[in-house]
Amino acid sequence: MSQPDFSANLKPHPQADGAATLAQERGQSDFDTNAISKHLFGDKYLERQARILKIVTGEKIFSKTNQANLSRPDRYKLGLARGKKLRQLMNEYKWDDDDFLMAEWLVDDVLPHHLNISLFKSAILEQCNEEQRNFWYPKLQAWEIIGAYAQTELGHGSNVRGLEATATWDQKTKDFVLHSPTLTASKWWNGTLGRTATHAVFVAQLRIPKKGGSGGFESYGPHPFIIRVRDEKTHKPLESIIVGDIGPKYGYPAMDNAYMLLNQHRVPHEALLSRYATVNRETGEYVKPKNTGAMYGQLTRGRSQIVMNARLVLARAVTVAVRYLSIRRQFRDQDADDQSALEEQVLNYSTVQIRVLPLLAATFALHYSGAAMQKLYERTRGANAQKESDLNELQELHFTSAGLKSLTTEMAADGIETCRRAMGGHGYGGGTGLIQLNADYLSKPTVEGDNWMITQQVARYLLKKVKELSTSRSNANSSRLDASLIRFRERSRSPPQFSDLSDDLSILEAFEWRTAFLAFEAYESREVKKLPWNSLLVEFRNLSRAHTQAMLVVYFYEGLRSLDSLPSSTKTVLWDLFRLFSLSAIEKDAWQFQRSGAIATKALDQLPKEILTLMQRIRPHAVRIVDSFTLPDYLLNSDLGRSDGRVYESLFHRAHVENPLNRITFNPRYWEDELVMGSRDDGHILSKL
Amino acid sequence: MSQPDFSANLKPHPQADGAATLAQERGQSDFDTNAISKHLFGDKYLERQARILKIVTGEKIFSKTNQANLSRPDRYKLGLARGKKLRQLMNEYKWDDDDFLMAEWLVDDVLPHHLNISLFKSAILEQCNEEQRNFWYPKLQAWEIIGAYAQTELGHGSNVRGLEATATWDQKTKDFVLHSPTLTASKWWNGTLGRTATHAVFVAQLRIPKKGGSGGFESYGPHPFIIRVRDEKTHKPLESIIVGDIGPKYGYPAMDNAYMLLNQHRVPHEALLSRYATVNRETGEYVKPKNTGAMYGQLTRGRSQIVMNARLVLARAVTVAVRYLSIRRQFRDQDADDQSALEEQVLNYSTVQIRVLPLLAATFALHYSGAAMQKLYERTRGANAQKESDLNELQELHFTSAGLKSLTTEMAADGIETCRRAMGGHGYGGGTGLIQLNADYLSKPTVEGDNWMITQQVARYLLKKVKELSTSRSNANSSRLDASLIRFRERSRSPPQFSDLSDDLSILEAFEWRTAFLAFEAYESREVKKLPWNSLLVEFRNLSRAHTQAMLVVYFYEGLRSLDSLPSSTKTVLWDLFRLFSLSAIEKDAWQFQRSGAIATKALDQLPKEILTLMQRIRPHAVRIVDSFTLPDYLLNSDLGRSDGRVYESLFHRAHVENPLNRITFNPRYWEDELVMGSRDDGHILSKL
Structure with a gap:
């Protein structure tokens, strides 16, 4: 393997030239990748990413080449060594905590020391009295403990x-x-x-x-x-x-x-x-807790981080999928006359688009939602400049953000797998770079509040809201949610039945109408009919989902509305993504939108066609859109998703040059116990069991 | 760790006594586990399973204890050693091929020699001329090659x-x-x-x-x-x-x-x-292929094996989930007066039931479908006793079974993950015994015909059928599909709008009506409006899914109808499972059933309540139902799903006694490169990168 062999002279088939394909993809769109990259992440983040990337890729210990081949004990050891090295680099380069976390994100391992800088640190900061904090905090910051x-x-x-x-x-x-x-x-x-x-x-x-x-x-x-x-x-x-x-x-x-x-x-x-x-x-007397006050802000901040992380995870899967599926070609168009044409780019098939492009759109929905939560948190932090309506919104978000944790981690977890399957055969291989991300992220739907269980919190808040609003009217401090519930109460007998799917405000209202419909229905079941709580859990979960989807759609819409200095063609693509995200969500729950009278039946019938049209509009920009996520090749560690498009060369290199299994010649004869040919090892693997 | 320590004296909290809980679960139901076990698998299969199980569990090489800790190269080596050992046992015990496959299934590894006994063998059997077959077949059977x-x-x-x-x-x-x-x-x-x-x-x-x-x-x-x-x-x-x-x-x-x-x-x-x-x-002349005839039977047989395998995989995930979720308790009922009561069994929550119990039902749908396909294959094999209607059905199955491959592998792949998430936190751990099954099975949706791509085959057949039937009438040799398409054509203006959800025949017809509706719609799009093939792929996929779901529902129904010697209370449970499977499927696609006029709106509104009722009826039998799948503990390799219910003892044992990482004391100090405490190893993990 160390000798050059005849494979060294081979190139992919001309139609499989990924570099040329990506160049063409990038050339066919005027989507402003750089502007969107700055818009999404900001200069500071991008500077940090570039700076830290350079440092970690310079250290052999952070090479990802062979890590998937290691045993579990060695993976822990590797993590331990990496944790130490990162801390050494932190000292050397005077990193702040965000620099360190960026390094850990790029290395793409949650390292053994991680809890020291996350939950343990928060506990020390939040639960110690002053004396305790003064004692412990410096020690943990210095990693003495x-x-x-x-x-x-x-x-x-x-x-x-x-x-x-x-x-x-x-x-x-x-x-x-x-x-x-x-x-x-x-x-x-x-x-x-x-x-x-x-x-x-x-x-x-x-x-x-x-x-x-x-x-x-x-x-x-x-x-x-x-x-x-x-x-x-x-x-x-x-x-x-x-x-x-x-x-x-x-x-x-x-x-x-x-x-x-x-x-x-x-x-x-x-x-x-x-x-x-x-x-x-x-x-020995118990000294009671002070009234700690509602820590609305902290929870909102934590949940916004979950949403922002889900966004990045989804962005990563979508980046790999979009790039590979542009390069991968399979079959010719059934209706094509020219049977000598190149095979079709897989991303052109509508059955592939409908899985990947709504997820591309969803990354933006998650971005604007997470960003709006962060802004709200910032706005309400200082004692000054706290508008009552902001505080109302913050309180509401505190009680309903469980729905965001639940829905967005599910979207990301399921999204990775959807992208993987869309990539067909090669989606099952190590070349995706998604195996560990996938396995790691599967924890999210059940940790920090099980995704199904915590939807009860959202339902409980909405039930309370419906009860309160049975007499009140909309006022200046009403949240959008309040206003939509009041609107429903007043007009429940004449549902809007929106029929214009291109009217964004109607789309927003349709989502809110559905939420209100389900909230009043749940209220009826629980408060009027007094049905058992346990018999309503599924209903409550549907309600939470509906409300959270409405939040995502509203945040997405408001995020785009406040855009300014972007080229208009780029904005047009973003609005198409907004519509694709919204209409796809409606289609999946069409029955709820029909039943609640939020959208007219005829319009629902039109949805598949509208979605197809939107996908065709977005398709030419797909590669440039994922480029704007600016995810480094080192992070992706993906043959399929690499930014230079050399998919097949890279897959072959990983197999033929890097795979340690190929350095061993085995003995397959069942009548001989020897496993490694000529070793006379007598089948020694047994000792490892 | 080898010394007994104070953990040796600890027991789980009394409410976490899994053995007692499972005994109670088994006592509260009269579902006839043994009879269903025989009904599902037959004596021959059960005898084989018991016989092979005894042999493989007697050999240390098949111990699963430490395998998840091994490196990839060692996992291959272990597989190689296991493959050799199985072949040695095959000789020793004079196993036939099915015995060997049973052993491989129980060991739960697809072994390095596997292709020799699967695809390579089929190729030799099917593609060789006689002379070639005589030469190669004995060699491969003897594993000489x-x-x-x-x-x-x-x-x-x-x-x-x-x-x-x-x-x-x-x-x-x-x-x-x-x-x-x-x-x-x-x-x-x-x-x-x-x-x-x-x-x-x-x-x-x-x-x-x-x-x-x-x-x-x-x-x-x-x-x-x-x-x-x-x-x-x-x-x-x-x-x-x-x-x-x-x-x-x-x-x-x-x-x-x-x-x-x-x-x-x-x-x-x-x-x-x-x-x-x-x-x-x-x-040097090319000698043309003979007319090979349609090998309808072979494909049907292969696809029935995929369905039967999906059934077992799903059964395995559901067995683990049902047992663990019966034993796991969390929170008290919100409406309970007695706050000193035991916490609620997690399987009692409707949000858990709605994820797990329809999958329990689905295992039976897959079973009866696979079994019906096998029977049809057997019935049409010999030259005698071939009714024309059987041959029609076989031909139809040949062309539409792509839909079964697509849908059933998706059901199983998604079902494992659904069960895993339903198990909450512990569902993420190695104690599930599902990690490797999950990772292995994720290949199925994309191999042997990508699940999305092959749905075109089903659609193409249905388009052809619609075309043919535009003039014909139902006759004695018509398949159910033919008849349902003709029925739709004749009555398309007065859709049935079934309203009685307890009428099983109406349920069947509703599924068939939906298929016909979508088939004629697709026909209109393609053949009348001449829309591009690529623009219809999503529609085609929906059509394939609809048709395949109808097949599953029909096979399930017919399977139950031909039951005889079972106790009637057991039959009642099976019929409840049929209804749960059908109604859950309708609910997920409620919009299609509404839009096509298959089911009345009012009945659709009643679905959630009906489903809840069915789940409450099935719940007490859940443990006995999964017991009837007779999956050995050795196969499950699951702390959560073990048949004796000792969940917590087993989880603790796996961690405290078996985990090799706990035999090493590490050095966490970042200012020292040493990884293993006192070893002066200077961070030697680097050499493995």
Whole structure:
């Protein structure tokens, strides 16, 4: 393999010249890639990406060439080495936290140290009193300690109140006794804790002896404690702690998700993170949480990050799909006269377009939604300049953003797979560069609030809204949601039945009408007919989806409306994407739009044709649109999606030059146990089982 | 870890006692598990499963404990060793081919030798002339040679006529010259060929010099040649061959999918497999294929196997989900008064039921459809007893079974993921036992005919049918499809608008009416309006789906109708499953059923309630139903889905006892390059990159 062989002289068939195809694709569109790139990401982000990219691609440890061939233990080791190296680079180049996160994103591994800079850090910042924060924060920032966040248990995830771990106050010794009373009380899934962490925030049910010495305990619910997990020198677990990695999962091979049990493990009084609540050291009295106020902003910020991340993940899958499917040709057009013509570009088939192009459009819907949430958060941060309508919107977003988490992570997770299948045979190979992204991202629909379960929160808020609005009128501080519910209440007997699919405002109103229709229907079921909550969960989920789709459509629309300095032809493409996104969503739920009277039946019948037309309009710009996502080839790590279009050369190189399996000659004869030819190994793989 | 520690004394929380829960689940239902098990699989299959299971679980090499931790090269090695061992066992126990395949299924790896017993074997059986078959078949059966099937290329998959490899007849030397003229002509994806095979069937464009010596060649399209790939002694590729493994894919880590290039590689005249066509050795004349007759039966058989396999795959995912979700409890019922009650079994939530129970029902739909196809194949095999109506049905199935491949592999692939997500957090872990199944099965929607592309075949047949039927009437030999198209033609102005969702015959007819509606609509678009083929692909796909769903519903119905000796309470459950399957399918496409007039609007509005009721009726039987699939724990390899319900004990054991990562203490300090604590390894992972 190290010798040049006859494959060195071979080129792809002329029709498979990807570089020429992408040049042609880029030449046929005047979509302003650079302007959109700046518009989507901003100069600062793009500068950071370019700067960090140069540094990480200069280090061998970040090479992705062989990582898919490694064993799980080696993948963890590689992650550990990469984490260390990134931190060394951080010191060397004086990176800030965002620089570090950019590096981790480009390297495309969630590294073993990750929880120290994410959940552990937030816990220290948000749950410590000042003294605790002053003590711990510098240590974690310097990576003197590596922290994890141990909340979820083997037996309880979403239901935090059901956690089994206990923290019992011992008034005599002034200690808390942390304990895992059962096997299901074992902490579980906690990242960084399995092998890496030195410390953890341990969440346990706080129990304080009852007054009067009569025995028994009063329970105060889950509280956070900071504990040392492993010895400072040996890095072995402390004696009363059992901790380890839970083993291979779908994705995140470099991350050490943990199990952890504590056996009557004593920690001092100051281990309880005491910003909101504490136990009086002398009297053993529980000091109640202050009224913490609604932290509307924080949640909105976190959820906007989820949406923005879903956008990037989807952008990545769509970039690979659009580029490859432009280059890939298969079959000639059935209706073509000239049978000597090149085969058709696969992206020209409507069955391929209808899977990929709405996802291309969806990346923009996610972008404008995430951006609007960020802006709202920024606008409402300072004490000044807080309009009441902003605060209303923020509050509403706080309660309904569960729907955004649910829908957008589902869109991205499903979107990766849709793109993969659209790529046909080669979509199943390592050349997609999507295997690890796919496996990693599959966690999102179930973590941080299961996507189906949390839709109840949205429904609950909408039910409350319908109840409140039964008497009120729209006013200056009403949100769009309020106004749409009031509009529905007033006109429910004459539904709008919009029929002009090219009228964007009608589209917006149609989405909002559907939401209102479903909200009032749910209200009727629950509040009037008093049906069991459990019998309505599916209805609630549909309601949440409908409302969230309306939000995406509205944010998308408003994002485009506020555009200014872009060339008009580029704007036209963006508006086409808006329409494709909206009409595709309507088509998928056509029955709801019909049933609610939001859209006229005739218009629904026209949808397939309209969607086809929009796809034909967008198609010539597809490559330039994905170019505007500016995802580096190093990140994509994809033969199919590389920006220079050398798909087939790259696939062949990965197989013929890079694959370590091809350095071994095997012995396939079943009557000989030897596996590697001539090695007399006697089938030694057994020792690894 | 080898020492007992305090975790040895811990048990799960009492509410998490899976064994007790499953006992209760099994006690609350009288669904006749044993009878259904026999009904679904037959005694012969169950006997074989039990017999082979005992043998493979007795061999250490088939232990699945650590395989998810291995590197890709080691996974291939393990596969190679397993393949050899299975063949040794085959000799020892005198297994037939079905025994061998059962063993491979239970071991749950597609092994490196697999193509020798599948595609290579079929090619030898079907494409050889008698002499060739007599020569090659005994060799492959004895595994003296290991064969692969090299058809697909880097640049062409579905479009077989577009293959680039050439086979040029040299009249002087009486040789064929096999050649790969470009990089995209490289064979690609071909299983078993990468490292294992000694031989392959090589598919290439046959070219014969034009008569008259004027130069140039006549092309005859793709033909199969048998070639030796590797040296008999050294197992190194022959000199004019470049061959290797393409590297890691989504799944199939034990399989060596190949690339292969041939450089002016000469093979003798008899290398051309000559059952249907050959080249006259003396004159160089092409001898035309005989009229091969329509091989309706073979395709039907192959497709029935795909359906039956999809059934088992889905059964496996549903078994894991139903058992785990019965045992898993989370949150109390919102409406419950007693807040000290156990938390709710997750399978009781309607949002979980609506994802899992229709898939449970779908396994039966797939079963009866696959079984009906098998029966039809058997019935039409012999020369005797062939009713014309059977032959009609077989012909129809031949042309429409692409829709079954497309829909059922999609149902199974999506179904695994739906079950996984329904399991929440633990659904993302290795404890599901679904990770490799999921990754392997994702290939199915795109291989052996891309699921979207092949729906054109169904549409093309239905367009032809509509055309033919424009004048004919229903007669004794009409298929159900014919009859339903004629019915639609005659009554298209008065659609049935069925309103009784409990009337099974109406349900069947509603599905058929929808198909007919879409078929006539597509006919109008293509044949009357003459719209471009490419603009109709999405419509065609919808039509294929509709027709295929109708087939599944009809087969399911007919399968249940022919049931006899089952207890009536068990039959009732099966009929509920039929209804759940049908009504769920209608709900997902409610707009089509409304638009076509198949079902009345009011009835469509009632669907969610009907579905909820059916799910509540089926729920108590769920565990016993999945028990009837009789999938061995060894196959499932699932902590969550094990038949004894010891979910949490098993998860903990996998993590704490089995995970090799926990045998190593790491050094997390970023200022030290050492990775394994105390090893002074200086970060040696670099050498593996």
